[in-house]
Amino acid sequence: MTQRLIFVLRRLGNLRLLFSAASLLLGCLVSGCSTTDQPWQGTSSPTGGLIIPSNFDQALKENQKALAENKGQPDVALYNIGVISAHSANPKKDYSRALLSFRTLLKDYPGSLRAEQAKLWIQAIEQIQKASEEGQRLAEEKRAVARERDQLAQERTQLAQERNKLNYAIEKSRQLDADIEKRRKQSLNR
DSSP states (O other), X not given: OHHHHHHHHHHHHHHHHHHHHHHHHHHHHHHHOOOOSSOOOEEEOTTSOOEEESOHHHHHHHHHHHHHTTOSOHHHHHHHHHHHHHOTTOTTOOHHXXXXXXXXXXXXXXXXXXXXXXXXXXHHHHHHHHHHHHHHHHXXXXXXXXXXXXXXXXXXXXXXXXXXXHHHHHHHHHHHHHHHHHHHHHHHHO
16 A cells, blocks of 8 residues: 555656646747737737737637638637637636647648647647646545545554454453352362
8 A cells, every 4th residue: 555655646746747847838838929910918028028918808709709700810810719728827728729729720721830839739738638637547546545545544443443352352251261260169179
């Protein structure tokens, strides 16, 4: 049981490392892949790099509207929808929608300037999802180990109680044997 717990804890450490790497890759992608071709309604960072939407929902709606009405470049709108959906600061991030958007961009616009960036985003999101699934699996294993440990502790307690009862019965039996022997000697001495 202890070895299994150590194994689970080591896997959690590896998972944290993988998740950190995926987050770093995602951060690099976000910082190097800002676009201004479509409505974004955001603010530029002080360094002039990454554009962060001030309202993710509004930026998403504007890009969806531009895509639906065929305004501007559809590959840019798809790319922006993917970035907005997967953005680390977006409280309503939706990796499934981001993957769909990036995959649609690759399928419908393979020659797009954003195709390579979309591929990187897909890889990063898949790594994040894989790490998340692994984390959930490891957390379940950890809970199973904890349940098993608790069950073993209960069984140990029950065995200790039974041992105490048996020791008590043995002691009572010895006392009874001693009493019987004492009475037998007394009856022989009479």
